[in-house]
Amino acid sequence: MMGIITTISTWLIPCFIAVVLIVSTWKRVPAYETFVEGGKDGVRMAFSLLPFLVGMIVAISILRSSGALEAFIQLISPLLIKIGVPPDIIPLALVRPISGTAALGMTTELISTHGPDSFIGRLASTMQGSTDTTLYILTVYFGAVGIRKMRYALKVGLLADLVGIIASIIVVTLLFG
Amino acid sequence: MVNIIWAAMAVTGIVYAMFNGTMDEVNEALFESAEEAVTLSIGLISILVFWLGIMKVAEKAGILEFLSRMFRPIIIRLFPDIPKDHPAIGYILSNITANIFGLGNAATPMGIKAMEQMKELSGSDEASRSMITFLALNTSSLTIIPTTVISIRMQYDSVSPTEIVGTTIIATLISSVSALMIDRVFYYRSRRRKS
Numbered sequence: 001m002m003g004i005i006t007t008i009s010t011w012l013i014p015c016f017i018a019v020v021l022i023v024s025t026w027k028r029v030p031a032y033e034t035f036v037e038g039g040k041d042g043v044r045m046a047f048s049l050l051p052f053l054v055g056m057i058v059a060i061s062i063l064r065s066s067g068a069l070e071a072f073i074q075l076i077s078p079l080l081i082k083i084g085v086p087p088d089i090i091p092l093a094l095v096r097p098i099s100g101t102a103a104l105g106m107t108t109e110l111i112s113t114h115g116p117d118s119f120i121g122r123l124a125s126t127m128q129g130s131t132d133t134t135l136y137i138l139t140v141y142f143g144a145v146g147i148r149k150m151r152y153a154l155k156v157g158l159l160a161d162l163v164g165i166i167a168s169i170i171v172v173t174l175l176f177g
Numbered sequence: 178m179v180n181i182i183w184a185a186m187a188v189t190g191i192v193y194a195m196f197n198g199t200m201d202e203v204n205e206a207l208f209e210s211a212e213e214a215v216t217l218s219i220g221l222i223s224i225l226v227f228w229l230g231i232m233k234v235a236e237k238a239g240i241l242e243f244l245s246r247m248f249r250p251i252i253i254r255l256f257p258d259i260p261k262d263h264p265a266i267g268y269i270l271s272n273i274t275a276n277i278f279g280l281g282n283a284a285t286p287m288g289i290k291a292m293e294q295m296k297e298l299s300g301s302d303e304a305s306r307s308m309i310t311f312l313a314l315n316t317s318s319l320t321i322i323p324t325t326v327i328s329i330r331m332q333y334d335s336v337s338p339t340e341i342v343g344t345t346i347i348a349t350l351i352s353s354v355s356a357l358m359i360d361r362v363f364y365y366r367s368r369r370r371k372s
Binding site for chain 2: 012013017019020021023024027029031034035036037038039040041042043045046047049050053054055056057058059060061062063064065066067068069071097104107108111112115116117121122125126127128129130131132133134137138140141142144145146147148149150151152153154155156157159160161163164167168171172175176
């Protein structure tokens with residue numbers, strides 16, 4: 001089963017590209033010129049994204065490097081342990097929606113200290129895979145197209161993360177616990 | 178909202194550093210992370226140029242339209258305020274497909290393009306209903322094969338690096354369905370407030 005899925009993953013993109021180019025040539029679309037035209041959009045987008053990413057990433061790194069984020073995690077840890085959250089996983093659960101690189105670093109560290117096949121290792125792996133960095137997605141997607149008023153988007157994103165984190169704890173406990 | 182959060186993160190960090198004696202670390206992090214962000218954006222150029230180029234060809238050749246016609250019944254239910262034949266649907270579908278297969282590199286450019294199309298539809302700088310639904314789907318993660326996590330597990334000699342695929346799929350499913358429901362709740366609440 002896993003083999004099939006990995007094969008699909010590696011074949012999907014090259015095959016998609018081949019289909020696009022065959023169909024466009026057949027329909028007499030100037031493929032190369034259209035590609036270049038679309039690609040120009042990409043350059044513009046990457047540059048318009050830059051200030052948004054710099055702003056967000058710097059603010060997050062100030063919070064992390066000052067020790068404030070860690071202090072906050074320690075402050076609310078006792079409460080989370082009481083409701084059954086494994087203490088080792090708390091930093092990852094709280095950082096996952098804010099910083100992708102920090103979360104990946106924490107997952108790697110948890111896997112290396114507890115072992116990939118331990119309860120914590122499996123939980124960290126599941127948590128890392130089943131939620132995404134809300135703040136990054138919000139910054140990139142809204143930043144690139146110039147959305148100023150986000151309305152309820154952040155609330156929805158963060159609540160979804162919360163559900164994802166709770167779900168991974170429950171699912172991993174039921175299946176591997 | 179984002180203005181307050183952004184300022185609060187930075188100010189909290191700086192004020193905390195005053196008492197915690199970590200001002201040196203903050204200074205260092207300031208410039209290092211700015212550089213990191215620029216590297217990240219520059220790194221995105223290659224992916225964005227390539228994928229937006231290919232997708233433009235796909236759009237002109239009518240492949241996006243074909244895709245959206247196939248999955249129209251599902252997408253229309255999820256994004257009721259996008260017109261049936263709008264190219265946005267094709268981009269949304271491509272983004273979702275790329276996400277499911279863990280192809281984050283391809284998913285981002287398509288997602289941005291989908292947002293751009295949806296912005297054209299709404300014509301304002303305020304996030305529209307479908308934009309938020311789309312965002313909710315993306316933040317809840319649609320990945321069924323977490324390739325990065327599997328490779329980390331392999332590095333640390335896991336007996337079964339892929340055994341977490343099952344739990345990831347279940348957790349992803351729960352969080353995605355919840356994200357859609359939470360999104361609906363907030364949408365109806367915001368509409369009630371307006372009327």
